[in-house]
Amino acid sequence: MDMDESAPILDGGNSLRPQKRIFLGLLVVTCLLFTFILGVLWYVPYVGLTSLHPRLPFILGISFFIMLSMVFGVVAMLALTVMLGRDLFFSRKLRGVVIKLLLPLMSGVGKLCGVSKDQVRRSFIEINNQLVLAQHPRAAANKLLLLMPHCLQFHECQFRITGSTLHCKRCGKCPIKGLAELSEKYGVGLAVATGGTLARRIVVERRPLLIIAVACERDLSGGIQDSYPLPVFGVVNRRPQGPCFDTQVDLDRVEWALKNFLIPAEVENKVESSRFKVQS
Numbered sequence: 707m708d709m710d711e712s713a714p715i716l717d718g719g720n721s722l723r724p725q726k727r728i729f730l731g732l733l734v735v736t737c738l739l740f741t742f743i744l745g746v747l748w749y750v751p752y753v754g755l756t757s758l759h760p761r762l763p764f765i766l767g768i769s770f771f772i773m774l775s776m777v778f779g780v781v782a783m784l785a786l787t788v789m790l791g792r793d794l795f796f797s798r799k800l801r802g803v804v805i806k807l808l809l810p811l812m813s814g815v816g817k818l819c820g821v822s823k824d825q826v827r828r829s830f831i832e833i834n835n836q837l838v839l840a841q842h843p844r845a846a847a848n849k850l851l852l853l854m855p856h857c858l859q860f861h862e863c864q865f866r867i868t869g870s871t872l873h874c875k876r877c878g879k880c881p882i883k884g885l886a887e888l889s890e891k892y893g894v895g896l897a898v899a900t901g902g903t904l905a906r907r908i909v910v911e912r913r914p915l916l917i918i919a920v921a922c923e924r925d926l927s928g929g930i931q932d933s934y935p936l937p938v939f940g941v942v943n944r945r946p947q948g949p950c951f952d953t954q955v956d957l958d959r960v961e962w963a964l965k966n967f968l969i970p971a972e973v974e975n976k977v978e979s980s981r982f983k984v985q986s
């Protein structure tokens with residue numbers, strides 16, 4: 707059964723929500739494990755090292771201490787960036803560390819602690835979003851892409867929207883209608899992908915500077931990893947009918963992200979011109 711991901715983070719997601727706490731909690735467990743392993747590695751050869759040179763245990767101890775300080779430093783910086791929602795020093799680099807190193811590590815530690823893969827992935831997506839937000843990236847409408855999964859489309863819809871979402875007749879039976887309206891209102895590209903391969907091709911062809919992607923935990927985590935260093939803001943879909951079937955998305959959250967990432971003057975222009983269209 708799906709967890710409830712319905713609550714939008716309209717405050718920018720700066721609070722330490724449970725999703726983020728899972729990832730940060732696993733990080734702390736990893737740090738403690740790392741400390742324990744280094745402690746054992748230092749203590750076991752202690753006697754043997756002394757016989758080689760009396761200062762060797764001290765030198766080894768200092769090296770381990772420096773390594774530990776670096777690991778704790780990265781974790782502390784990550785936690786502070788997530789809690790404060792500000793780019794403290796290297797949030798771009800931190801995102802790289804989280805994506806390339808910590809997600810695989812956290813999945814392993816999560817397994818040991820009885821945390822499911824999807825919970826770790828969901829937490830990773832929240833942390834990733836927070837790090838993207840901390841960079842305050844802004845993009846012109848034509849450089850921002852809404853990337854959607856095909857499972858959002860109503861299962862009986864006969865219109866082929868993977869080639870172009872303009873084929874959607876906006877009947878309102880699925881969220882594609884609302885997404886097409888958002889795409890039109892803000893002038894941003896909207897693409898629907900049937901899987902990771904097509905999603906990658908769309909990104910290569912359209913060359914966006916920023917992506918707002920909707921998908922399940924697995925596909926979103928994979929997409930965020932594949933697209934790095936391109937910033938991807940992830941929105942987990944809802945699956946009231948089970949996985950990959952007539953899924954739903956929180957449109958308010960997508961619009962919030964759009965307003966947040968578009969260049970402010972463009973948001974005002976687009977909203978003004980869409981108001982004008984409605985009146986005329």
Ligand code: SF4
Pocket residue numbers: 859860863864865867873874875876877878879880881882883
């Ligand atoms: S909103 Fe568009 S994609 Fe969805 S069912 Fe209607 S026509 Fe098909």
